[in-house]
Amino acid sequence: MQILQELAAKNGPLCVGLDTDPSYIPLSVLQKYSSPAEAVLDYNKEIIDRVKSAGSACCCKVQIAYYEAMGLSGMKAYAETLRLVKEAGLICISDIKRGDIANTAAAYAKAHFTGDFETDIITVNPYMGFDTLKPFTSYCSPKNFSEENKLGAEKGIFVLLRTSNPGMVDIEQQQLVSGKRVLDAVGAELENISKEFSAQYKDMTCSPVGAVVGCTEESDARILRDAYQDIFFLIPGYGAQGGKARIAATLLDKAGGTVNSSRGILCAWKNSPTCLEKDKEGSLTMDDLGDSAGCAALEAKDDLLGAVKELKA
């Protein structure tokens, strides 16, 4: 999380969401590939290349659901995508929202912090209780850090705190008799874990345990940013989901965070007259789609940095 925080300061707070559903690729391009998974992987590669060369983002978030939906070939494309993100010098967040108990949680941690699906940071669902976080946080000690070999050595988790969907009122927002909301019970535990880490590792400037906080409601954004000042946020809901840059900027205050945009980047070609024209003619290429996505990433970065500047003014 510390390296992600540093990269966000350098490249800006954008997180490029590789929720690459094959349906986001126009049919005229998709059908040039022998399988949807190959097309998805190639599209991801084009996007990662452009993000790397433009320095438009600090990380990519790969949403595993879209790869699972393509079966075994999808899982291969998933593993390969993680590899490409890490090779590009970007932090790789695997949006897997796993959560389970004891041995099973340990198996999930092993699955996503080592081996074919090894990533830097994962998202975690805390519903079954705080004992379910331990198998993940046990991978997060910074003992393997060195200045030369920082990338890939750092593991972290983003725990679901306040998500960006309407249904978040059903459980997360429910009021407890203690006066807290359910999500605050989760937040308090994240602070406890973070304090334990900072007590143990004096050089650590950012807790490896972050929180997912959607940027869909301004008042709540300020409350949560003030409540959890030292926790780094993964911020979904920007762009296609309706979240405004201004709300994201509020959440980027204090310990900061990274703001995800998925469809706004993956489907950017739909707003490009050139791409639409080429699609009609049958001359559209993956390279064209990559260009549109690359530009959309740069625009998102500028939009976010502009909002941050405005908030500080």
Added chain:
Amino acid sequence: MQILQELAAKNGPLCVGLDTDPSYIPLSVLQKYSSPAEAVLDYNKEIIDRVKSAGSACCCKVQIAYYEAMGLSGMKAYAETLRLVKEAGLICISDIKRGDIANTAAAYAKAHFTGDFETDIITVNPYMGFDTLKPFTSYCSPKNFSEENKLGAEKGIFVLLRTSNPGMVDIEQQQLVSGKRVLDAVGAELENISKEFSAQYKDMTCSPVGAVVGCTEESDARILRDAYQDIFFLIPGYGAQGGKARIAATLLDKAGGTVNSSRGILCAWKNSPTCLEKDKEGSLTMDDLGDSAGCAALEAKDDLLGAVKELKA
């Protein structure tokens, strides 16, 4: 869920948990295989064969975490295991505990109700809200049923209600200002969904939306069984996790349920003097392990049916 309920009445309530971590297979057997995933798949095959021929269980629950932990070869063994369970005429439950929003939830539903990872029933985490259940329940309408082609046509979900780990007090058991516990807010929603299904499909005898209820506390088991009489339960926590058959029997009342045993079956060879002796000699085979597991499954079935009988007496 309806077919599972019927199979449970016929074969008894046991669910065989294929949480097959390679470490559960003795090294002397494991090293005969070219990869852990191959050994795991072969062990699963031995167990499924015995469960099928003995009629000792109504379903198998495959815990995906252990397969993810083996990477791409693990996912292949996972897909193959699901196929074997279905081929054996048993209901296949995929313990995946997924939960996500909108398009992403739809991708998970597609991933596990179609294609390489197609299963009959999945477990679902409701934390992000009840809108996250819809993409899954939309696969659960019984329109594809026919007497000739029942198996494989039925889809269902088990939603986490009361899990069997100590941390379940952190969120699930928290008291809301409404007077309910968080888990009861989930339960109430499950009842709503079930009522919608039964209003729409008059012939349906069991809601396709079940609940996960651990059998670790007797008082709570009775409360939950009485509160959700028409909901079929998936019951973890029996055996290795310390849950007693008597508590499981309480949960098997009313609409009934299926009681999972994983390690109690997978590690049964550790209690077999013959297996231990053969392991020492280096003559232990996968067939031997399968025999131990098969016997343990029969014993678990008898233990559960005995407890049910005693409760009714």
